[in-house]
Amino acid sequence: xxxxxxxxxxxxxxxxxxxxxxxxxxxDVTAVDGINLRIGDGEFFALxxxxxxxxxxxLRMIAGLDIPTxxxxxIFGEEVAAWPPDRRPVNTVFQAYALFPHMxxxxxxxxxxxxxxxxxxxxxxxxxxxxxxxxLEGMEHRRPxxxxxxxxxxxxxxxxxxxxxxxxxLDEPLGALDLKLRHEMQGELKALQREVGITxxxxxxxxxxxxxxxxxxxxxxxxRLLQVGTPAQVYEHPANRFVADFIGRTNLxxxxxxxxxxxxxxxxxxxxxANDVAAGTAVALSVRPEQMQxxxxxxxxxxxPSLDGIVADATYxxxxxxxxxxxxxxxxxxxSGAEASPEVITVRAAIGSAAFAAGEPVSxxxxxxxxxxVTD
Ligand SMILES: Nc1ncnc2c1ncn2[C@@H]1O[C@H](COP(=O)(O)OP(=O)(O)O)[C@@H](O)[C@H]1O
Ligand SMILES: [Mg+2]
Numbered sequence: 001x002x003x004x005x006x007x008x009x010x011x012x013x014x015x016x017x018x019x020x021x022x023x024x025x026x027x028d029v030t031a032v033d034g035i036n037l038r039i040g041d042g043e044f045f046a047l048x049x050x051x052x053x054x055x056x057x058x059l060r061m062i063a064g065l066d067i068p069t070x071x072x073x074x075i076f077g078e079e080v081a082a083w084p085p086d087r088r089p090v091n092t093v094f095q096a097y098a099l100f101p102h103m104x105x106x107x108x109x110x111x112x113x114x115x116x117x118x119x120x121x122x123x124x125x126x127x128x129x130x131x132x133x134x135x136l137e138g139m140e141h142r143r144p145x146x147x148x149x150x151x152x153x154x155x156x157x158x159x160x161x162x163x164x165x166x167x168x169x170l171d172e173p174l175g176a177l178d179l180k181l182r183h184e185m186q187g188e189l190k191a192l193q194r195e196v197g198i199t200x201x202x203x204x205x206x207x208x209x210x211x212x213x214x215x216x217x218x219x220x221x222x223x224r225l226l227q228v229g230t231p232a233q234v235y236e237h238p239a240n241r242f243v244a245d246f247i248g249r250t251n252l253x254x255x256x257x258x259x260x261x262x263x264x265x266x267x268x269x270x271x272x273x274a275n276d277v278a279a280g281t282a283v284a285l286s287v288r289p290e291q292m293q294x295x296x297x298x299x300x301x302x303x304x305p306s307l308d309g310i311v312a313d314a315t316y317x318x319x320x321x322x323x324x325x326x327x328x329x330x331x332x333x334x335x336s337g338a339e340a341s342p343e344v345i346t347v348r349a350a351i352g353s354a355a356f357a358a359g360e361p362v363s364x365x366x367x368x369x370x371x372x373x374v375t376d
Contacts, residue, residue, distance in 0.1 A: 014077030016041045016199035022071035031057040033223035046210035049220030055203040091160035095172040099144040106140040112163045130162040167199045244286040251345040252284040271305035275373035289348040291370040300363035323347045
């Protein structure tokens with residue numbers, strides 16, 4: 001890396017970004033509430049969570065645009081708390097591209113270089129490289145108003161990459177694009193990250209996007225980091241009820257643990273479910289719709305947990321059937337009174353499996369090793 005800022009921070013082995021007990025308060029609002037996180041060099045890391053959970057504030061603290069109220073922040077092993085944004089080896093791409101409307105594509109891209117005194121041949125070469133990276137060759141002389149949304153986002157990317165940051169921060173960069181273009185850009189951005197090899201910290205509220213693009217995901221809620229793991233880890237082993245519900249679709253069956261391998265469901269019945277919480281704890285059993293099977297009543301395998309119910313809705317999606325099933329409430333009515341609302345679950349079944357119609361009584365089964373017991 002030719003950039004002197006970048007060279008200064010290449011302490012071997014240190015994480016690209018490390019947050020130690022980072023918190024940020026705005027008056028009474030705690031935007032970020034004590035986050036510990038290490039992001040590896042060259043990693044594509046997604047920070048995922050609903051609107052208002054503190055993603056942008058976290059990113060702005062890494063960039064130096066917001067100053068933490070507590071904690072320390074290291075970039076390649078160096079404490080950067082006292083460093084102004086332009087001294088950090090970091091660049092940010094925002095959802096609102098913030099391109100200069102009166103400048104051409106090439107002028108937009110070279111802006112950061114000229115701010116650092118890089119002009120002439122050197123600048124031309126670097127602008128050409130960045131333009132090629134984002135596949136905008138031939139568009140150098142257009143103005144932002146003459147580009148599509150996707151092309152404008154590429155200019156914003158090139159404008160950040162031309163500065164050769166060691167870490168690229170992306171704040172919902174695809175949020176303004178329509179769904180089809182968004183999917184295309186997801187693939188391109190991932191390929192681009194592999195090509196340039198720098199660390200990406202990618203903020204999104206879209207769980208599918210986070211799973212599809214990243215090496216690891218950090219799931220945030222209310223200023224806290226609830227779980228960090230690979231897409232498969234957070235999907236298959238959610239750390240708590242929030243993560244189970246937020247990542248993908250799942251059925252959360254309320255119950256109480258009876259021991260390390262059993263829970264009593266609120267809807268009635270005792271089912272096998274491995275857990276490591278104390279007996280008597282209120283829990284939810286998370287079962288993914290694609291891990292559930294529907295059977296005619298009485299046909300459920302006797303060695304697997306199962307529940308009876310009635311098909312409330314059957315939807316054909318072309319690539320799958322999706323059923324909603326209202327569970328039998330006999331056990332539950334006994335416990336909590338007839339006014340309790342019925343428990344409804346979703347089952348996703350492959351085309352080619354037996355079809356069921358609304359109104360049919362059914363049994364729903366699942367393999368216990370595909371479930372997770374979660375607490376709040
Ligand atoms: N400059 C600010 N002043 C006051 N409150 C703020 C400011 N920036 C963010 N917040 C609040 O902090 C919380 C987290 O915001 P933000 O980091 O933007 O969340 P996200 O990017 O996940 O949507 C929100 O409650 C937001 O209203
Ligand atoms: Mg935000």
